[in-house]
Amino acid sequence: MPTAISPAARYGSDAQYRLFDLLTAPLRWEVLAVALELGIFDDLTLPRAAGELAQQYGLDGEGTELLLNALVSLGVVGKHEDSYCVDGGFAPLLTSTSDISMSNLLSYLGEVRHVSADNIIALLRDKQQVQTGPEMVRPEYWSRAVGGLRSFHRSVRNPIVMDILSGLPCWPGVKKMLDLGAGSESLALDICAARPDIDTVIFDLPGVVASLGSRVTDKTRIQLRGGDMNCDDLGTGYDLIWASMVFYYARDLTSVMGRMRRALRPGGMLISFHEELNDDRTEPEFHILGRLHAELKSGPLSVARGRVRAAAAEAGFHNVQSFSLQTPFGQMELVTGTA
Template identity: 30%
Template sequence: MYNMPSERRSGAGLLLDTLEGPIRQALLGWALDSGVFDLCETFILPDALARRMDLPPPQLLLTLRALVAADFMQTDGGRFRTAPDILPFVAKDSPRNMVATLRSMADMRHAGLNDIGTLIASATHGGNTRLFDDTHWDASYLSLAAFHRSVAADAMIPCLTSLPEWPDTQNLLEIGPGSAVLARRLLALRPDLSITLFDLPPVIERIAEEAADLPLSLVPGSYNGALPGKCFDVIWCSMTLYFHDQGLPALICRLAEHLAPGGVLLSFHEALTDDRTAPPEHVIGRLMPGLRQRDVSFAEGEIAEAMTAAGLRRPSSDRLSTPFGRFRLDAARKEA
């Protein structure tokens, strides 16, 4: 279920709290650039840290205190260390390092902030243009793979392994995987599973390099064109259904055609509520891409309705809370 937000600040407090946002972002950017998180893996005195970083001790101490206030670091007895809960995601040599993801998401979400008034007033909205092209996804590959390794795969695996059909699943199609991270984790659990990854040609080329050691079927293409020419027990779609060119219902119908009898179509996407004003992490986080291009977020129930319209049965939905936001898991089955 969704986690309830903490008590909302109101009035002047809400407005004043908002002023901290750019400072927190700048602090995080400096910490990532400077390597301070790695240097503070264990508690260290600020003077010793200043010598290692060749920085003025008073200035560094002010900054360390601010990092503690922002919950990025901890202090004890005048010493400082990186908060243990974020260390796996920022340590240079950590397999869960998500620095590339943080930088990529910041670039995408913050692009155009200085021109927000112009974008709001613009009548030349890019609603009919392609949201992202092959070049974008090729350039985003490393950040996507880091995102999957750090947090996304951990949230997605239970969605699949908790399916009643999972023990009998023989083959799975992942639509727009972005990397082979999830497939690698699934094969570690089910070496007998046949997995097909379907993505744009440049992404499939990257995956082929990453996953040369895995027994995967890699199919290049776009779901607006031809889908892989077989039927699957499970089709998994995670944060990837936004780019349809004939409407969501038509895309869901085409995916349903590629389900084997009794097969499951599984969707992991956001679900906007309250007249598309919540959850805030999706509404606010996607504002700038929406102003520059178009709003592609799904409303609550939109995907489930398209599944039902496609003739799929026994639909089920769960609301999930993840480190990267609140999502809805929709599942529907093809008649056996």
């Protein structure tokens, strides 16, 4: 007998789908954050039953199974015959002992970026009254952020940066470079390992630099320089300046660019690595939403489209060029110029 009803393959409007997806979005993160907090991924490198894990953590058995099923629905854990195991592609990123673990990074970024609806309203009403949230324009914020930045650099960012640097035509000739607003010693260490003939200068705020000293053992190859890029001496004779996600703190970007141009040897290269927003400052979503908490707290930070290129040209850089790159941390713009 043919069935009396013939359901449509897909009901509802795109807008309805989008709204239900937005409703679900925070839960995706909360479930992942719970698993990171409990260290579940470290215990799921081999298949385990929900009951076993519940017993190990002293948790409710039924609830643990619900949580594990939710992790399976996210696609980060697999389930086979009632045993759970972290998915192979995610294992090195989510287990805490892996070299490229993102577990500390995700917890750090979750704290920095996420903000409750109540706190957004409080920030909109009177941000001076809100005691919490990232104050990225204050030097003290960056002294506390070093661990989070280090974990970002090691797990995700440095392999991308090393690929960019080693692809530069000028790279084989680079003997001295500056990592401006480095945030951690991690890139300098990777450069030192790949190219022991390069001397790297790490320039950052004095509080940040002070906390990096103990991690830099080879002080002949890696030099630490504390200061404010707006007014303090950046050093001289660089073949390359790498400036990544630091221009938000330039009081006058053209003037800082001029200081960088003079710090380079003639013919040396500046590389800027920053996001760029569209002219309406509404895209890309990753940067707009990701910065909302920090910007509600401290005012707009993100770099507008063309801003770096224009400042580089105004400051006298030649052959200014721009390249858009897709990265796991959003679309980025690489701007290069020659001194």
